[in-house]
Amino acid sequence: MNAPVKSFDALPRFASPLKAIESLKPTEPLYLVHPGAFAVAARQFLDGFPGDVLYAVKANPHPIALTQLWNAGIRHFDTASLGEIEAVRSLLPDAICHFMAPVRLPGQAKAAFEIYGVTDFVVDGEAELDKLLAETGNAKKLRVFVRLVASLGGALLELSSKYGCRPEEAAKLLKRIKAAGAAPCLTFHVGSQCLSPFSYAQAIEIAQQAIRLSGVEIAALDIGGGFPTAYVGQEPPPPHWYFDMIRTALDNLSVKNVPVMCEPGRALVGQGISLVTQVVMRRGDRLYLNDGIYGSFDEQRFASFEADYPPTAIALDAKGKARALTGEKRPFRAYGPTCDSADVLPRPIMVADSIATGDFVLFDAMGAYTVSSRSAFNGYYPDSWAVIG
DSSP states (O other): OOOOOHHHHTSOEESSHHHHHHHHOOSSOEEEEOHHHHHHHHHHHHHHSSSEEEEEGGGOOOHHHHHHHHHTTOOEEEEOSHHHHHHHHHHOTTOEEEEOOSSOOTTHHHHHHHHHOOOEEEESSHHHHHHHHHHHOOGGGOEEEEEEOOOOSOEEEOOSSSSOBOHHHHHHHHHHHHHHTSEEEEEEOOOEEEOOTHHHHHHHHHHHHHHHHHTOOOSOEEOOOOOOOOBBTBOOOOHHHHHHHHHHHHHTSSSTTOOEEEOOSHHHHGGGEEEEEEEEEEETTEEEESOOTTTTTGGGGOTTOOOBOOEEEEEEOTTSOEEEOOSOEEEEEEEOSSSOTTOBOSSOEEEETTOOTTOEEEEOSOOSSSTTTOOOGGGOOOOEEEEEO
16 A cells, blocks of 8 residues: 655644634635545445446545545546546556546547556547557557446536437447457446436446447446535435445346446545635625635536535634634625636525634535636635644
């Protein structure tokens, strides 16, 4: 097992978020790492999913997140670019990377194959298959996954309008892949934050259609990602509902005992990080925070993502002790620190009415698509860390 990154070992540790705020009194956004949450999430998938578990690196590529998952037993990584492969392998040399993006920049498949030994790739059309076969030059070493469209409506963020093909086209690609000497496989993605376990059964049925039309016995099936985490206003079904549904659907697949994979991202890291922000200014029912849309809250831009990170208002008393503010809560419009008027959370946050300038707002479940989407717009870039537990 690889040792944790030194930066993680050097981070300050606290028994609770309140203790972290008391000690650090952070004036910049502060990410709080919860190692136990990473371990619990990883164990749910490693014990419950009937196949290989690939962490979708795009959800959070930070070395701290990657190392936490590695230490929890994750060995496979869904990498969508050469940059992600390089980042994973430089930190975790023994990690197994899978290049699961349907469209790659020229030369990236060649580099992934020759330098890093990657043998799993995805295509959703003839042109990308031609490019992949030409760049790698050794089809017999490849598993090529044909990505299917899976627009099933059970997810908050759909992922089939950009990539994927219908079963008829997938059947043609499977035949070509087999003829080229590579192992023909199938994959799909039901969409991010999928709240319906049945969507996976429906997608497996679409895969069955492609198999039937092609007459090809696939070598593997990648279930994709989309597994949810819990946010305020969203309590998804427990993980075992998804795993049970997938097992039942696989039992009905014509190809028996086919190796399967999945690509959880949000479900593995969502609960593993929380965020402390400070109120730079309160103006009536407005709170001006030191983090916003261009930082850790980018995903809030999506209108379909009607989820909120559970906020808690926290103040320091006269003795410097941190305490959660109690009393009546009210909605506040939350603005970020940049000079862009668009830097405002799309929905109000509910916190104690007594909140004031200089107080803090703690947001939980901030591990997914926060660190990975932050920018340095206007010179703001949240990157302070501490460990809880």
